Amino acid sequence: MTLPSGLCLVTGATGFVGSAVARVLLKAGHPVRVLARPRSDRRNLKGLSVEIVQGSLEDAASLAAAVAGCRYLFHVAADYRLWVPDPGAMFRANVEGTRELMLAALAAGVERIVYTSSVATLGIVSDGVADEETPSRAEDMIGPYKRSKFQAEAVVRDLVAERSLPAVIVNPSTPIGPGDIKPTPTGRLIVEAAQGRVPGFVDTGLNVVHVEDVALGHLLAADAGEIGRRYILGGENMSLAEILAEVARQTGRRPPSIRIPYAAILPIAAGAEALARLTGREPFVTLDGARMSKKKMFFSSAHAVRELGYAPRPAPQAIADAVAWFKANGYLG
16 A cells, blocks of 8 residues: 555544544554544543544534644544434434535545445345445435435535545445444344344345454555545355354354244334333344345445455454454453
8 A cells, every 4th residue: 555644534433443444544654633522432542642633523613623734534433323213413413414524624625535434325236246336226225324324425426526525435334343342233233142142033144344354445445546436345245144153153152043034023123112212222123124134235345356455354254353352341241
């Protein structure tokens, strides 16, 4: 990689993917500034030599101050939840916050931007593998997270076309690995499976990728990505049964053998959401998650491999590192 040294702003660096991006930038010799909410959990920044500026995607003035003097921007921050009591807050952060940050970057003369989108914005191929060119429509987006990311990516593409925004778009698939402190919905699944608390599975599938490979893909995109182009940063397509079997192998447990019919998941999810509205706690299974499970979300990273030199490691290694991190940090009891 030949990306010239320069001050990098990383949003979302207290989170899972963002902290991995900050680490890979530091390793490459770049000075890093991170945007963090005043009361954010900063465990993922421990030991990292970064400049911390306080602010949020909802505070436009803080965004302008954060990008001042930066050569590069890695916009990783997003409200990522499959269930939210107030979808409006998610749209304000993911869509309007992205717009304000991109405009601030333009005004500050930022040289290169990597916007972290998601494979959630892409189309799905029934019984096949999708890529960056697979058509998708707003009406195909299930739930507020997918809809907000779809709109946010459109904001970035429009600014590239209309204002020459120097942005490259990356679409990570399903990152797992060290640093998933929240954890993410997929991380929660791994934790539950590692504890033997996932008795069955639905016939669905995901593209599993190591979070550190996704982070390196961001740097590759900044260095060699084409402005306005999408790049899927994925790993290996696996059925849910295969993922759970690998977690079981890593933990010395028996893999679940009960295949749950799709129709049985919907009432379970509805009940879980009803309970969540009473308790305020995020449900383990959601209606949106159940609806998404109807299709296998398989993707190809061939464009990133060919054009960026992206080289993800095997999925079992990503799962092993995720299990090991959760165990070392007390998530498995």
